[in-house]
Amino acid sequence: MPPTSEARVRNGAIYTPASVARTMVALLDGHTPQGEVRVYNPFARSGELLAEFVQVHPATVRVHAEHPHPADLRLAGMWLAATGAPAELAVTASPPQGGATFLLTNPPFDKKTEPVWLRRCVASLAEDGRAAPRSVMSNSALRPWPTCSQIRRQ
Numbered sequence: 293m294p295p296t297s298e299a300r301v302r303n304g305a306i307y308t309p310a311s312v313a314r315t316m317v318a319l320l321d322g323h324t325p326q327g328e329v330r331v332y333n334p335f336a337r338s339g340e341l342l343a344e345f346v347q348v349h350p351a352t353v354r355v356h357a358e359h360p361h362p363a364d365l366r367l368a369g370m371w372l373a374a375t376g377a378p379a380e381l382a383v384t385a386s387p388p389q390g391g392a393t394f395l396l397t398n399p400p401f402d403k404k405t406e407p408v409w410l411r412r413c414v415a416s417l418a419e420d421g422r423a424a425p426r427s428v429m430s431n432s433a434l435r436p437w438p439t440c441s442q443i444r445r446q
Contacts, residue, residue: 339368391418
């Protein structure tokens, strides 16, 4: 994914700028979940989205973060530890048991993986779960791929 206004390169790694992270978290503010709150990022990058959520919502939440690269996952874990949020970290796919109450992610998108990624995000949500728009829409999501538009309607 090339650097854009939504994702910039810092030391060779793409991260989500703070202003975008704040906006994504703010979009989820209207939903008041019942019971335990599980926040999930299936592509945590350096943990910036989850850290922003925890800073805005300091109540007890269970944080779940994934990243295929252990070094990046360790960075996410350190950032979350700095916010005081205990987190479950995984290199392989491990959505929270019972589904995610909130899903925040800024994943890598391309034509080949987007339909699979969208299905994975939808499948990771709890029945009343919510996802920030960036997690289910990329810059390329407006292209007319029938399978993607069908998934977005779900």
